[in-house]
Amino acid sequence: MPASTFYKWLDRPATPREARRGLLDEAVKASFDDSGGTPGTYGSPRVFEDLVEDGWNVSVNTVADSMRRQGLQGRSPKRKRRGLTRPDKAAAPIGDLVRRDFNAEAIDEKWCGDLTEIPTDEGKLYLATVEDLASRRLPGFAIGSHHDAELAKAALCMAAAVRGGDVAGVIFHSDKGGEGGFNWSLQHLDREVVCDGCWEASAGDPCDAGEDVVAGSAVDCAA
Structure with missing residues (x-):
């Protein structure tokens, strides 16, 4: 050419x-x-x-x-993750009795707690759960429109009632945080306010991924 x-x-x-x-x-x-x-x-x-x-x-x-x-490719804007856990700075520190070992050999040896936000067409709901780490079942749960002391108390009392009220020696673990008037995540379980029994408390880190994964799986199975 x-x-x-x-x-x-x-x-x-x-x-x-x-x-x-x-x-x-x-x-x-x-x-x-x-x-x-x-x-x-x-x-x-x-x-x-x-x-x-x-x-x-x-x-x-x-x-x-x-x-x-x-060469134009859209990207999703980064969103700030808003967690429900708010560390209670005024509460006394609690040791981590679980030490990231989320397995249990016997029922009522270790429980873990979680709080999940559920968006709905009519507003947000909150699901508080108590999971037995041996059976991976939920002996206690409660749903409410506020993540507060009453929601945490309802989930714990249901778990204790399902297990016949005998919860002596149970290690209850969750991430560090606090619901108004009730240290849900720090496990300062008031025997008179919550339910009768002897509890051992265990607190993980504010963002304890292991506990979230375990509890989240149980919620998925329950749903």
């Missing part, structure tokens, strides 16, 4: 299709760069919605092709 032919091809005016593609790429990049105020986070479905609102007649696949062609 003669060089003159090649340069003539380079200098030719853009076809209507090429011109439209160029305009589309500009619109796609503008939407991606803005991303509703969080630059670079929109994926092709959100960019597609923007373009349709602006009058573009395109498909989501065409938008995805444009983003791929330009």
Whole structure:
């Protein structure tokens, strides 16, 4: 091919299709760069919605092709994880009797507690659970609209009642924290307020992943 032919091809005016593609790429990049105020986070479905609102007649696949062609990839904005555990600085420290050994050879040897937030169409609910680490079953649980002392107390009292009220020597473990008026996670279990019995308390770290995994699995099984 003669060089003159090649340069003539380079200098030719853009076809209507090429011109439209160029305009589309500009619109796609503008939407991606803005991303509703969080630059670079929109994926092709959100960019597609923007373009349709602006009058573009395109498909989501065409938008995805444009983003791929330009090397644009949406990313999810980092969200701050909000845990339910709030360490009670005023409470006396409690030793960790479990020491991350979440296995038990006998029923009523080790229990662990957990608190789970459940979003619903009518608002948030909270599930307090008490799990036996030997059977992996939940002898106690309670659901309420507030994660407070009464919710923790209800779960513990149910567990004690299910086990016949004899809970002497049980090690109850959860992460460090406190529910107003009742040190749920620190296990300062008031025998008169909660239920009769002799308890051994155990507290892990504020974000004790092992306990969360164990308790979370039990909740999934119960559901």
